[in-house]
Amino acid sequence: xxxxxxxxxxxxxxxxxxxxxxxxxxxxxxxxxxxxxxxxxxxxxxxxxxxxxxxxxxxxxxxxxxxxxxxxxxxxxxxxxxxxxxxxxxxxxxxxxxxxxxxxxxxxxxxxxxxxxxxxxxxxxxxxxxxxxxxxxxxxxxxxxxxxxxxxxxxxxxxxxxxxxxxxxxxxxxxxxxxxxxxxxxxxxxxxxxxxxxxxxxxxxxxxxxxxxxxxxxxxxxxxxxxxxxxxxxxxxxxxxxxxxxxxxxxxxxxxxxxxxxxxxxxxxxxxxxxxxxxxxxxxxxxxxx
Amino acid sequence: xxxxxxxxxxxxxxxxxxxxxxxxxxxxxxxxxxxxxxxxxxxxxxxxxxxxxxxxxxxxxxxxxxxxxxxxxxxxxxxxxxxxxxxxx
Numbered sequence: 001x002x003x004x005x006x007x008x009x010x011x012x013x014x015x016x017x018x019x020x021x022x023x024x025x026x027x028x029x030x031x032x033x034x035x036x037x038x039x040x041x042x043x044x045x046x047x048x049x050x051x052x053x054x055x056x057x058x059x060x061x062x063x064x065x066x067x068x069x070x071x072x073x074x075x076x077x078x079x080x081x082x083x084x085x086x087x088x089x090x091x092x093x094x095x096x097x098x099x100x101x102x103x104x105x106x107x108x109x110x111x112x113x114x115x116x117x118x119x120x121x122x123x124x125x126x127x128x129x130x131x132x133x134x135x136x137x138x139x140x141x142x143x144x145x146x147x148x149x150x151x152x153x154x155x156x157x158x159x160x161x162x163x164x165x166x167x168x169x170x171x172x173x174x175x176x177x178x179x180x181x182x183x184x185x186x187x188x189x190x191x192x193x194x195x196x197x198x199x200x201x202x203x204x205x206x207x208x209x210x211x212x213x214x215x216x217x218x219x220x221x222x223x224x225x226x227x228x229x230x231x232x233x234x235x236x237x238x239x240x241x242x243x244x245x246x247x248x249x250x251x252x253x254x255x256x257x258x259x260x261x262x263x264x265x266x267x268x269x270x271x272x273x274x275x276x277x278x279x280x281x282x283x284x285x286x287x288x289x290x
Numbered sequence: 291x292x293x294x295x296x297x298x299x300x301x302x303x304x305x306x307x308x309x310x311x312x313x314x315x316x317x318x319x320x321x322x323x324x325x326x327x328x329x330x331x332x333x334x335x336x337x338x339x340x341x342x343x344x345x346x347x348x349x350x351x352x353x354x355x356x357x358x359x360x361x362x363x364x365x366x367x368x369x370x371x372x373x374x375x376x377x378x379x
Binding site for chain 1: 299300303304305306358359360361362364365366368369372373
């Protein structure tokens with residue numbers, strides 16, 4: 001379960017060092033937008049050296065340069081032998097791009113004696129075509145474990161202003177959630193980019209949670225605590241989930257398929273949600289009892 | 291192999307190291323570091339390992355260290371050497 005994914009500029013030694021101790025569930029080591037064109041080689045080598053040396057106690061995702069750039073293959077050639085948990089291809093607009101990247105990863109896994117399929121993919125959807133093809137993209141490879149929405153590039157492609165309220169990306173957010181869930185992968189929301197607006201961050205993250213996103217990308221370590229909190233099961237939800245399971249087990253013993261709890265019918269979808277909440281709480285080490 | 295052209299990599303930001311390489315008759319390693327007294331030998335060891343991996347036998351290597359970890363020194367020197375060698379193509 002990944003609630004928070006923190007972007008780390010790939011050419012920043014201090015951020016690469018600090019990333020190991022920050023409370024992010026995953027780090028996205030960025031070789032793309034955070035790195036100037038004339039420093040692509042330096043960032044690639046620095047990230048590779050950090051992965052070789054630093055023991056990161058969290059998921060490591062490397063954002064590679066776009067498929068239409070001169071760099072994505074070199075990025076994979078240096079990074080795949082170091083076994084990051086996932087690669088994040090950028091500006092994914094169709095499934096053919098994903099298949100080409102997955103084939104290249106397979107070739108490099110074989111050369112490095114890494115089990116084929118070890119390195120996962122988290123495509124970044126940040127174009128209008130990408131949103132329209134999101135399900136096809138999410139289903140393009142068994143390596144795909146999540147989709148990330150990129151709001152900044154998307155609104156540039158949509159030729160509209162990116163606002164804090166996010167009305168302009170509402171359809172895209174819902175599309176990504178539906179496509180990802182339909183494909184059986186996790187939907188991850190775009191970062192909130194105003195580092196100093198704590199209330200705006202909370203509002204934005206709660207909106208994402210309500211739409212069905214399972215986590216959110218983050219551009220500042222300052223945002224991590226709030227994002228981890230919002231995307232964790234709340235104590236009340238865990239308590240209710242326990243009551244649901246208890247009620248349905250009682251009903252089963254009495255030979256009934258449905259139960260009643262606080263005047264509401266408890267049926268299969270509610271039980272399924274309760275099980276998911278308890279499983280998330282268990283994975284996060286949250287208290288399951290009062 | 292000789293360093294035949296000037297190249298550099300890294301920055302003077304905290305935790306980084308700026309490494310410049312240029313041609314010389316022999317191998318010269320110049321290390322400036324605020325932690326030279328404690329870690330000078332280790333920094334030199336990391337540099338010599340990288341230079342050996344590239345078979346570099348001559349060139350002046352100048353490090354302006356800002357408290358970089360070994361993995362950063364290694365990466366910056368590799369980048370500087372590669373940039374120098376790629377200009378030979």
